[in-house]
Amino acid sequence: MAVTQTVPGLSEIIQRIGGIVPGSGYSLESIKAYTAGWGLIPYIPTVVRTGTTVTATYSENSQTNEYRGSFIYFQIISSENTILTLFETDYSYPSFEGTCLYQMSIAFVRGT
Amino acid sequence: MVVLTEGGLTLISQMFSNETDEAVAKIQLGSGNTTEELTSNSALDSPITDYGCGIATATTIEYLNTAEHPQSLHLRKIFSPVGGEITIREIGVLSDGASPILVMRKVFSEFELENNGVVPAGESITIDAYLAFSYTPGSYTCQQSVNIGSVSLIITPSLITDLYSAGFSCPPGTFVCFNGRALRNAEIVSVTERRGARAWEFRCYTQDYSDISKINAVAAPVEVGLSITGRQYTSSMLKTGTLRIWNPLTRVYDPYTRCRVDNDIPVEPFGTGWFYSVTVYESYYEDDA
Secondary structure, three states, X not given: OOXXXXXXXXXXXXXXXXXXXXXXXXXXXXEEEEEOOOEEOOOOOEEEXXXXXXXXXXXXXXXOOOOOOOOEEEEEEEOOOOEEEEEEEOOOOOOOOOEEEEEEXXXXXXXX | OEEEOHHHHHHHHHHOOOOOXXXXXXXXXXOOOOOOOOOOOOOOOOEOOOOOOOXXXXXXXXXXXXXXXXXXXXXXXXXXXXXXXXXXXXXXXXXXOOOOOEEEEEEOOOOOOHHHHEEOOOOOEEEEEEEEEEEEEEEEEEEOOEEEEEEEEEEEEEEEEEEOOOOOOOOOOOOEEEOOEEOOOOEEEEEEEEOOXXXXXXXXXXXXXXXXXXXXXXXEOOEEXXXXXXXXXXXXXXXXXXXXXXXXXXXXEEEEEEEEEEXXXXXXXXXXXXXXXXXXXXXXXXXXX
């Protein structure tokens, strides 16, 4: 299983931090899980901040999940549906049966 | 050193867990000078509130992605004191909430800012603050049914000030001033011409001792020498400033930039005031950046 960790929406994140409003009603939503081909899945992960680290946790039951077979993405999505992808796993239908746990973190750290 | 405070780092992370709707948008000046601390700084030491220079929302808030400022948030605010001068030693960047959170703080040494950090009434200082963002992929592991990944968003603060000095004008009724500070009732005792630069000795008189204190605040020991090409240079802890001398022929002030005031200012009580002497040295060379 591979993963890419990119932040193509970094500019939008920066503008959010500065309160630059590109459109009415813009706001940054929580980190959400996303599946390719199915769009935004109804399973919104639990988002917890510990200090300066934000962690999104999401569980999927491969036996009961009707969206099985999809790739799993963890993304930040603005209210205008701008995708600020942070993680993209190429995970597809698990080779085992049971509950899969996805836990993705963003750590905010100081530069030098 | 500019520090990104713990409160600021926490605030930014809160934006991603939907715990706040505040933004990083305000700039504040201060006169305190205790060293910056990453974890304990939650406010400026001594915020300036006078002369219209209190905490204010930045007039420019923009996203930059240039060679000089890649992936950065830029905040700019110009402060122009009205009715009195301010002395800056610290600058903060804060959030725009009802109780602003200190995000960034920088303390300047006494000699780091132009004009010793003093911004006279009518002049202005421009503050440019930057938060640069980058990211590094962290780790990703998958064991059985557990997928754990992480990424780090790296935030680097920086801060630049520009005290506008070219416009330092002389107070009304004065013929000589240095960075807008009057050399009251000055007469030129001597002018020494050297290659590429001059030295002036002024004898002044005032009935307001604060005139002397104000000049003393921008004075420091000055080392004067000649370069290998025979041109005069000066060096000092303080940055150079602008000496202005009224020219009765052209009826304008002649500006002499790259000047320094020597800290030896003899004062002699006389009548209801004081005579005082001021020596100003001009340098042929610019200050180092």
